[in-house]
């Protein structure tokens with residue numbers, strides 16, 4: 304085995320190139336790279352930086368899924384590379400790794416390149432170097448070092464780099480990962496929430512990375528008892544993931560499980576809200592109750608809401624025993640009826 308030799312035998316090198324050009328990076332449920340594999344029929348797919356299909360994995364099984372309507376005869380495309388980087392970098396990477404020049408619409412228009420590199424150049428270059436240096440940490444101490452570096456850079460770049468700058472975005476992602484590994488849930492949610500706007504900008508429509516990011520943020524909100532917000536975030540993840548992963552995917556099953564748990568807690572809270580606040584008010588039509596309820600004081604209302612919240616928090620630790628009854632499920636739940644629950648107390 305070796306590089307091309309004088310005898311005319313092409314040797315190993317062309318074969319090596321063919322393999323590296325046709326390999327697929329296998330990712331886990333959270334879209335983290337875990338290996339590479341050869342899937343010969345999939346190697347026939349051409350590249351577009353704005354493709355009509357995506358590839359997701361279920362274990363080692365590769366799933367090709369369409370993410371928009373495809374006309375009869377239209378070519379199926381996938382993106383060979385990370386589409387987040389600006390046009391010139393995508394072009395360089397495609398030439399280096401796959402030996403071709405991309406002329407897709409995104410490359411022609413250089414769309415969103417300005418946003419991707421917004422902010423002070425020397426600041427994002429420093430962040431870019433720092434992000435590129437990160438290797439997957441193996442210990443708690445290494446995660447702590449990474450988090451400290453992220454915190455330093457993020458605070459020193461306040462006002463100099465918007466979160467839409469892709470290197471700043473990568474740094475926020477990195478800080479979120481570090482916090483999750485160090486079990487600093489509140490801080491993880493803080494960084495994760497900041498990434499959602501840029502993710503929406505760069506991964507519009509149906510993109511698996513956005514679905515996974517929404518799911519991660521939704522789980523963090525759920526773990527911190529922010530149930531209405533968690534439900535909203537998980538619903539957004541669900542709407543994208545049913546296209547990018549499909550209903551049978553294990554990640555989708557996990558998402559549906561946590562979404563249902565979140566709904567169950569909210570159904571219970573709503574039921575209690577009805578019993579304590581709404582029903583007494585409806586009873587006010589009855590003269591006997593009129594005086595008592597017509598003047599339900601704001602302070603009194605607040606006390607009752609606090610009681611609900613307490614119950615709500617306690618029920619969280621026992622939520623398995625508190626799944627809603629069928630009867631309760633049939634009642635339509637309008638989260639907007641819970642303004643006091645959604646913002647003020649969570």
Ligand SMILES: [Zn+2]
Nearest residue numbers: 352405407410
């Ligand atoms: Zn392109």
